[in-house]
Amino acid sequence: MSEQLLTVAESLKDRARAALGSRNLILVGLMGAGKSSVGRIVASQLAIPFIDSDLEIERVSRMTIAELFAAYGEQEFRALEARVIKRLLKSGPRVVSTGGGAFINDRTRKHIKKGGLSVWLKADLDVLWDRVAKRDTRPLLKTENPKQTLEGLMNARYPIYAQADLTVLSRDVRKEIMADEVLKALIEAQKESAAS
Numbered sequence: 001m002s003e004q005l006l007t008v009a010e011s012l013k014d015r016a017r018a019a020l021g022s023r024n025l026i027l028v029g030l031m032g033a034g035k036s037s038v039g040r041i042v043a044s045q046l047a048i049p050f051i052d053s054d055l056e057i058e059r060v061s062r063m064t065i066a067e068l069f070a071a072y073g074e075q076e077f078r079a080l081e082a083r084v085i086k087r088l089l090k091s092g093p094r095v096v097s098t099g100g101g102a103f104i105n106d107r108t109r110k111h112i113k114k115g116g117l118s119v120w121l122k123a124d125l126d127v128l129w130d131r132v133a134k135r136d137t138r139p140l141l142k143t144e145n146p147k148q149t150l151e152g153l154m155n156a157r158y159p160i161y162a163q164a165d166l167t168v169l170s171r172d173v174r175k176e177i178m179a180d181e182v183l184k185a186l187i188e189a190q191k192e193s194a195a196s
């Protein structure tokens with residue numbers, strides 16, 4: 001990278017870090033949007049801690065997400081998810097990537113709205129499907145027609161994800177580019193709030 005490009009990259013990180021302040025940045029959106037992988041890069045760019053709520057749930061329960069769904073059902077999983085996310089958002093700044101259903105749950109959404117700045121990683125069905133089809137770890141997609149299930153979740157959930165503070169289009173580009181787009185959205189949001 002040329003020296004000039006390096007300076008631009010540094011200034012993007014610094015400006016985004018300043019825009020976030022002590023708030024948490026919370027990634028929401030459907031399965032496959034890139035919350036877990038892009039969130040990790042964003043946190044490393046901002047040099048602040050990263051936590052994935054699903055990994056934290058698995059750590060505290062010592063069970064996988066699939067095992068939790070199978071043993072206790074979705075309702076119990078949502079109750080545990082709400083408690084874990086509430087706790088994760090108590091201090092900041094952090095980047096917290098949530099599981100796809102977290103922001104849809106009323107209680108969890110309230111914790112997220114109170115706990116920091118939310119970013120919806122929004123993607124179209126084909127991008128999501130290409131990514132989730134590669135792994136079979138997601139219990140909600142263990143259906144006869146998982147692509148149709150994903151489309152149904154998209155229709156039901158997109159109006160709710162739209163309540164997030166910021167929206168970033170999750171395109172078929174490298175994760176690092178997506179992470180830069182999150183940083184840029186953060187800076188833009190700060191500029192707009194300073195201007196109003």
Ligand SMILES: Nc1ncnc2c1ncn2[C@@H]1O[C@H](COP(=O)(O)OP(=O)(O)O)[C@@H](O)[C@H]1O
Nearest residue numbers: 031032033034035036037038131173174175178
């Ligand atoms: N921008 C991207 N380009 C290519 N692959 C991606 C991108 N974002 C995510 N992926 C891949 O898609 C899959 C799902 O990503 P993940 O971060 O787990 O999404 P989520 O947490 O939103 O379900 C992973 O295999 C990940 O490596």
Ligand SMILES: O=C(O)C1=C[C@@H](OP(=O)(O)O)[C@@H](O)[C@H](O)C1
Nearest residue numbers: 030031032054099100101138139
């Ligand atoms: O959309 C959902 O309801 C879920 C999404 C998953 O997380 P990812 O969005 O990170 O795949 C995980 O929390 C669980 O399988 C339920």
Ligand SMILES: [Mg+2]
Nearest residue numbers: 035036098099
């Ligand atoms: Mg994830």
